[in-house]
Amino acid sequence: MAFRTKIEQIARKNESRIVLALDFPFEKPENRDSLLSKAESVLNAVHPYLCAVKFNHHLVLPLGAFGGVEKLVERVHDYGLVAIMDCKVNDIGATNQVIAEYYYATGFDALIANPFIGWEEGLQPIFEVATRLQRGIILLTYMSHKGAGEGYGQTIIDSETGEKTHQYIAFAKKALALKADGVIVGATYPRKIEEVYQVLGEKVPIFSPGIGAQGGEIRSALKAGARYLIVGRSIVGAENPAESARQIQKFTRQ
Numbered sequence: 001m002a003f004r005t006k007i008e009q010i011a012r013k014n015e016s017r018i019v020l021a022l023d024f025p026f027e028k029p030e031n032r033d034s035l036l037s038k039a040e041s042v043l044n045a046v047h048p049y050l051c052a053v054k055f056n057h058h059l060v061l062p063l064g065a066f067g068g069v070e071k072l073v074e075r076v077h078d079y080g081l082v083a084i085m086d087c088k089v090n091d092i093g094a095t096n097q098v099i100a101e102y103y104y105a106t107g108f109d110a111l112i113a114n115p116f117i118g119w120e121e122g123l124q125p126i127f128e129v130a131t132r133l134q135r136g137i138i139l140l141t142y143m144s145h146k147g148a149g150e151g152y153g154q155t156i157i158d159s160e161t162g163e164k165t166h167q168y169i170a171f172a173k174k175a176l177a178l179k180a181d182g183v184i185v186g187a188t189y190p191r192k193i194e195e196v197y198q199v200l201g202e203k204v205p206i207f208s209p210g211i212g213a214q215g216g217e218i219r220s221a222l223k224a225g226a227r228y229l230i231v232g233r234s235i236v237g238a239e240n241p242a243e244s245a246r247q248i249q250k251f252t253r254q
């Protein structure tokens, strides 16, 4: 089953559009065993309120893909959720292919990639691996941080029409043409979500990070067209992560 169908089915079943960013602050390498237990305990508490879990370098660097992370991904699957690797693939094709093969071998259902690298000898090898293994690819379109506009917001000349457009609009069109499983647009830029939604409609779902800790708001992101909310510190760093996730879930149910 295609990744986007899988996550949509889970979201409906669990009545949740929350993708948990399972991120923790830096720990001294000698204390890394405690990271695995912390990650397990957050997952155990929060899984009923999620549709997916997103991993980042926060766990892959200290625990290793085939060390603790593979175990955590297995647990995500045992809970009936999907696992996304936020590796923002951004290298030459031959390297990207190896990155994708390893992460998919770890069990990840989808990877995040950066469309700035272009198709030939860039994204193409990752899409080929994903198609062969029936996994997903989500493309960055407009990142959530303050400096995002310097790259994703640039005015460019559309290579097909010769007209001026914005980089993120060109990336949204590329995601549609490539049948990507999703795009990322920061919740910190609801107007950009709206513009990207105008390009994609319901054909490619918008994943939106930046809720809470980065200043993005749940309601405005959803109203603008975000389908999934990526939330990390507001849940993981909360005194009661399950309660925090439950409160956010209420919004995504409406």
Ligand code: XMP
Binding pocket: 021, 023, 056, 086, 088, 112, 140, 142, 143, 144, 145, 184, 185, 186, 209, 210, 211, 212, 213, 214, 230, 231, 232, 233, 234
């Ligand atoms: P917080 O704690 O800010 O965590 O809720 C957000 C998580 O998402 C990652 N992040 C992004 N990932 N494109 C991405 O692919 C983005 O624009 C983006 N903004 C935040 C962040 O690294 C953390 O894991």
